[in-house]
Amino acid sequence: MNTALASNQNRFATSTQQVGIASLVLIACVFVLYFVVSTSLVQEVLGLQSQIEARVPTFFLRLMLIVGALTAALFIITGLSYYKRNKLAVTPWLFLAVGLALFLIYVIIPIFQSISYSFTRWNGLYDINGDWTGEWVGFHNYKVLLDDPNFYTSLKNNILWLVLYMLAVPIGLFIALFLNQTVRGIRIYKSLFFFPFVISQVVVGLIFTWAYNPEFGLLSEVWSWFFCETKENIMGNLTRVCSVDPPSILGDEHKATYGIIAAGLWPQIAYCMILYLTGLNNVSPDQIEAGQLDGAKGWKMLWYVVLPQLKPATFIAVVVTVIGALRSFDMIATMTQGGPFGSTNVLAYYMYDQAVGEGVGRYGYGSAIATVLFLIMLVYISYFLWRMYQDEKEAS
Amino acid sequence: MFKRFKFGKVALAAAMGSLMSGAVVASELVITFDDLNPDKKAAFEDAVAAFTQANPDIQVTANNGDREAHKSTIRNALQNDAPDVITWYPGNRMGPFVDAGLFMDISDLWASDENLSANFNAIKPTMSRDDKQWGVPYSFYQWGVYYRKDIYDKLSLSEPKTWDELLSNCDALTEAGVTPFTIGTKFLWTAAGVFDYLNLRTNGYDVHNDLTAGKIKYTDDRIRATFAKWEEMLDRCTFVKTHATMSWQDAISPFANGDAAMYVMGNFSVGQYKEAGLTDDQIDFFQFPEITPGLPRAEEAPADAFFIPANAKNVENAKKFLAFIATPEVQGTWNKAIGQLPPNSAAEVNSDDKFIVEGMETLSTAAGLAQFYDRDAPAAMAKAGMEGFQKFMLDPSTLDEVLEGLDKVQAEVY
Structure with missing residues (x-):
């Protein structure tokens, strides 16, 4: 690898290479800056605020100033003799610098900030002098958390999500097996099955909310065929009278979480299906044939010949499903906002609800929930990283 | 540790001062309102138009946004680039902002403005915290x-x-x-x-x-x-x-x-x-x-009110605006347009609307006015x-x- 780069170096004149690097970094900077100025923290520091439109010339002047400064810094660095001597060691870091800086500002620092807030009582406000208005309360928030039934409800729901969401993997597999055949128009069927994954989660949530609605939803319409009749009410208007009331799925604390998970499964199954479909393309026909010669068919063929070859697809399917289950926030926000009375909260939504939602403003408490969620995620993330590391080791 | 990074802001502002666009209008007023419902929006805009007509030297910028979103954006608005007048809820809901010093004490306006001191007795306790007044209500309802x-x-x-x-x-x-x-x-x-x-x-x-x-x-x-x-x-x-x-x-x-x-x-x-x-x-x-x-x-009887953020740049104009919307005429027209009640007891109500008439009767004879659970608590x-x-x-x-x-x-x- 070293030799390859070294020969490269010989082929190009140094100055050309410098310009190449500089322009690449320049493009990266503009891209990143576009992202950065659109976030509030930096807008505040730059004093851009909400009136960007009103000050477009100033805004671009500043942007050019920053880009210019960065480019100049880059040229100075690349011009240093230290850089010229250690080009191979330093260049990767130059490329990484922007990404690392963003990662530090938007991921690493906030993690430690929220952990530190979790030991305080704070309503999220700074006073007029910019002084923080909270107070230090030690482990108080964690003590309250341990005594909070809503916290256990959220935790239980998190586990429900993780477990039930896993159904997407086998169901996706079986749909993929079912669709993995060559008949006329199979591509249309595949696209139709994949369709729910293309729709935004918010739309899926809304569709299911309507379908579940006990007054006018699809479910209650079907229900009325069996249990309800239409009568005239006291004012002479038509109304529905049911011998057994249609289930109010999102209004019943015992059913609501299952209702949301079912809605979430719909696109997730499609996702797993597409992963398995691509995996099935790579299943080697030789091994299938060899299996057939040895008399394997049906379940045995699936279990001993096909599935082992689908292992990478299964791994990815499990990983995206776990991530999907932990991202259940948007489904909950669109379908129930955590209700009825907090029974569909998961930790992520409960945290949002306590800190930011509707101005409740318990930032310290919300941060404590975030910290607990972070610790739980850490287990999963560590396992995932360890697994990746093992795979790399095996591969090399 | 929890001090906000003020220095950097100042330094950057100084460095970039030369780049700021120059011309500042002699007298400005920035108002943030929080109701996009067509009738509410129109009534607010009419009031602003009337104010501009009465004060041609003041250049008014009126922003209007969604009510639910306002509940979270107000935090940023008060702490950073504050408008001169902003809508919020009285009662305990204004408590956190008052306690953090983010709203301006306008007791002097309540004391000096004859209309405010005479015609708002019923609602004054709701607008008060620590025996000071913090805002001016423009509407309430039964x-x-x-x-x-x-x-x-x-x-x-x-x-x-x-x-x-x-x-x-x-x-x-x-x-x-x-x-x-x-x-x-x-x-x-x-x-x-x-x-x-x-x-x-x-x-x-x-x-x-x-x-x-x-x-x-x-x-x-x-x-x-x-x-x-x-x-x-x-x-x-x-x-x-x-x-x-x-x-x-x-x-x-x-x-x-x-x-x-x-x-x-x-x-x-x-x-x-x-x-x-x-x-x-x-x-x-x-x-x-x-x-x-x-x-x-x-x-x-939940009320809606206007407040002056402590960071407001045009305080005199903001007070002028609050005094203006407190007048019986403005309160009367505004609330006729939105089908609600004027907190100003001297204002005229829409006697053609039976609900407004009953509402006025209900509230003016009440022994106490609560602001609604989610504003009182x-x-x-x-x-x-x-x-x-x-x-x-x-x-x-x-x-x-x-x-x-x-x-x-x-x-x-x-």
């Missing part, structure tokens, strides 16, 4: 029971004055196949309206105020008495079954269809009833009936409280669990 007069007439029922009359009305309605009350608790706050009234009628204004101020526990016997009444109501004056999946607007459809006869609501809902096809002859209003005999009658308490109310409405047997849970939150929040 709560009560809206009912289907045609159904009542058909069953020869009359407006109930007492709890027993209400219960017997409910029995008659149930017998005729009509659900007595409609409600949609998906967004929780509607349940708080019912609770507020039950508590105000059972225990009175002072106990209710002490509860929302955190001085009385939820497991207190007096509050339990309120819940006992509520249980009686759930038992005999049933609510529509699927209320937990409906918003307050969804809950209008059984009301409009004649499947439900009453609705504990605020006056802002009248427009929606009419949109759903009901006419003035079909709907009417009565004050929530008396529960504890002889108790002074207190009412819910701190936001964190209100959220937990309203979830508790919903839980109780769905399953009254959870009462003890709910009340004890609320005590815990109460101990935490105040």
